[in-house]
Amino acid sequence: xxxxxxxxxxxxxxxxxxxxxxxxxxxxxxxxxxxxxxxxxxxxxxxxxxxxxxxxxxxxxxxxxxxxxxxxxxxxxxxxxxxxxxxxxxxxxxxxxxxxxxxxxxxxxxxxxxxxxxxxxxxxxxxxxxxxxxxxxxxxxxxxxxxxxxxxxxxxxxxxxxxxxxxxxxxxxxxxxxxxxxxxxxxxxxxxxxxxxxxxxxxxxxxxxxxxxxxxxxxxxxxxxxxxxxxxxxxxxxxxxxxxxxxxxxxxxxxxxxxxxxxxxxxxxxxxxxxxxxxxxxxxxxxxxxxxxxxxxxxxxxxxxxxxxxxxxxxxxxxxxxxxxxxxxxxxxxxxxxxxxxxxxxxxxxxxxxxxxxxxxxxxxxxxxxxxxxxxxxxxxxxxxxxxxxxxxxxxxxxxxxxxxxxxxxxx
Numbered sequence: 001x002x003x004x005x006x007x008x009x010x011x012x013x014x015x016x017x018x019x020x021x022x023x024x025x026x027x028x029x030x031x032x033x034x035x036x037x038x039x040x041x042x043x044x045x046x047x048x049x050x051x052x053x054x055x056x057x058x059x060x061x062x063x064x065x066x067x068x069x070x071x072x073x074x075x076x077x078x079x080x081x082x083x084x085x086x087x088x089x090x091x092x093x094x095x096x097x098x099x100x101x102x103x104x105x106x107x108x109x110x111x112x113x114x115x116x117x118x119x120x121x122x123x124x125x126x127x128x129x130x131x132x133x134x135x136x137x138x139x140x141x142x143x144x145x146x147x148x149x150x151x152x153x154x155x156x157x158x159x160x161x162x163x164x165x166x167x168x169x170x171x172x173x174x175x176x177x178x179x180x181x182x183x184x185x186x187x188x189x190x191x192x193x194x195x196x197x198x199x200x201x202x203x204x205x206x207x208x209x210x211x212x213x214x215x216x217x218x219x220x221x222x223x224x225x226x227x228x229x230x231x232x233x234x235x236x237x238x239x240x241x242x243x244x245x246x247x248x249x250x251x252x253x254x255x256x257x258x259x260x261x262x263x264x265x266x267x268x269x270x271x272x273x274x275x276x277x278x279x280x281x282x283x284x285x286x287x288x289x290x291x292x293x294x295x296x297x298x299x300x301x302x303x304x305x306x307x308x309x310x311x312x313x314x315x316x317x318x319x320x321x322x323x324x325x326x327x328x329x330x331x332x333x334x335x336x337x338x339x340x341x342x343x344x345x346x347x348x349x350x351x352x353x354x355x356x357x358x359x360x361x362x363x364x365x366x367x368x369x370x371x372x373x374x375x376x377x378x379x380x381x382x383x384x385x386x387x388x389x390x391x392x393x394x395x396x397x398x399x400x401x402x403x404x405x406x407x408x409x410x411x412x
Contacts, residue, residue, distance in 0.1 A: 024322030032330025122194035123203025132218035143181035323385025
């Protein structure tokens with residue numbers, strides 16, 4: 001294989017080379033961008049759970065009587081959310097005994113209704129592992145996280161709306177708390193998004209008759225691949241409990257997320273197959289243009305094997321350049337798409353604000369697609385571009401083998 005000849009041939013026929021490189025670059029760019037965006041959608045779906053370190057959230061919804069004459073529950077003061085009733089301590093102990101559960105953390109979510117609005121209050125267990133709402137301490141914008149009773153951390157937008165600053169005294173249901181920190185909820189973390197965060201014991205003290213009650217359990221698994229089996233075990237162990245995971249967000253997102261998850265590989269391969277066809281057709285068509293050159297080379301002693309090696313070198317070099325250009329273009333397209341916000345609907349049981357509340361916009365959040373560089377996807381794209389070159393050179397070799405120097409030179 002004469003590498004100097006290969007390079008000169010590519011430089012001499014710039015137009016032909018550019019067409020081949022652009023063809024493979026377009027196919028690889030489509031392959032990379034479609035798969036990168038698909039992976040970003042899957043990451044976006046898991047983001048609410050990933051940000052709190054949980055794989056599964058367990059809750060118990062309020063039981064509604066079928067008797068229409070039943071008086072509605074009072075909607076003033078501190079109360080439990082409809083989807084988050086008390087989980088008994090024995091239920092939490094049962095969760096810890098389930099095989100495959102690595103860690104369990106708990107919290108107490110409360111609503112406080114008062115004239116002119118409502119508050120969401122999250123009781124955080126300071127002794128819990130790095131799991132559940134304890135993760136919000138990493139999102140502090142000002143001050144510090146509470147470390148003792150009587151202290152509170154507020155979401156900064158809530159604090160700004162109510163004109164509350166660090167060091168102020170904030171009252172909840174008649175009890176005073178020192179505001180020691182302000183935090184900004186991380187994007188896609190609506191599962192842990194509350195207005196006020198208190199030590200778990202303080203939150204329990206706000207609930208009448210409560211001693212050590214909790215109403216949300218966050219579970220981390222040893223092997224996330226066993227999530228369906230473990231969800232089934234939890235449903236059997238705690239009948240009537242609500243068991244949710246990132247799959248709940250997938251069901252609500254629908255549309256693009258389901259298409260990207262199920263058909264992204266097929267669509268990208270179809271696009272790549274189209275690029276392969278274009279490259280092979282173009283390169284084989286180039287043989288007609290190069291028939292004089294091939295005839296002269298055969299006439300001076302080059303064998304079909306020698307010529308095929310040269311063609312293989314040319315196509316591989318073009319495919320490699322086109323592949324690298326396509327990978328760069330594909331990731332550029334993906335990152336540009338990543339600046340678009342997509343809606344992430346929160347399942348009813350995980351929505352921390354009342355669905356009927358005027359300010360309850362937390363049911364639907366928008367987040368940017370978390371597009372990331374993937375070494376596996378890059379390697380696959382590069383391998384496919386090289387494969388395209390090998391495939392093209394194979395068909396060119398078969399076509400060239402039928403070309404006889406005497407017939408070619410006779411037409412000159």
